[in-house]
Amino acid sequence: MNLSREPCKPPEVPRRFRGSRRQIFFRHPRYHNSNNVLLKLFAPDVGQSSQNYSLYAGYALQACGIIAGNCWDRWLLEARDSNSSALVNSTSTLDKSSYYFHLPLIPSNVNASLPYPIVPTFRKWRFPHD
Secondary structure (H helix, E strand, O other): OOOOOOOOOOOOOOHHHOOOOOEEEEEOOOOOHHHOOOEEEEOOEEOOOOOOEEEEHHHHHHHHHHHOOOOOOOEEEOOOOOOOOOEOOOOOEEOOOEEEEEOOOOOOOOOOOOOOOOOOOHHHOOOOOO
């Protein structure tokens, strides 16, 4: 007696997402773009200023903060240079294809030219206890 069945079909993609699966890349400002993706998130929202799909900036900041080892004093820029005026408002929607995740300068006893550390896997991540 065979109790197995055919696998279920994958769920249907909603109409508004068909053909437009757009992702936004979040990059480290100290690495070259050829090999520099901290995080890649799906953009399911419709942007305020355009018809492009976008992502809520607050959500992206939380996700990037976890990857940076629970760093919550952080910001997103459209450019690598931290002196840029392209600061992203944390309550806006992101509709560009790439952003840089910045943290404040590290203490003076550490080499400031080194990139900030990241958590490479969920297993290495530590829950931020109170």
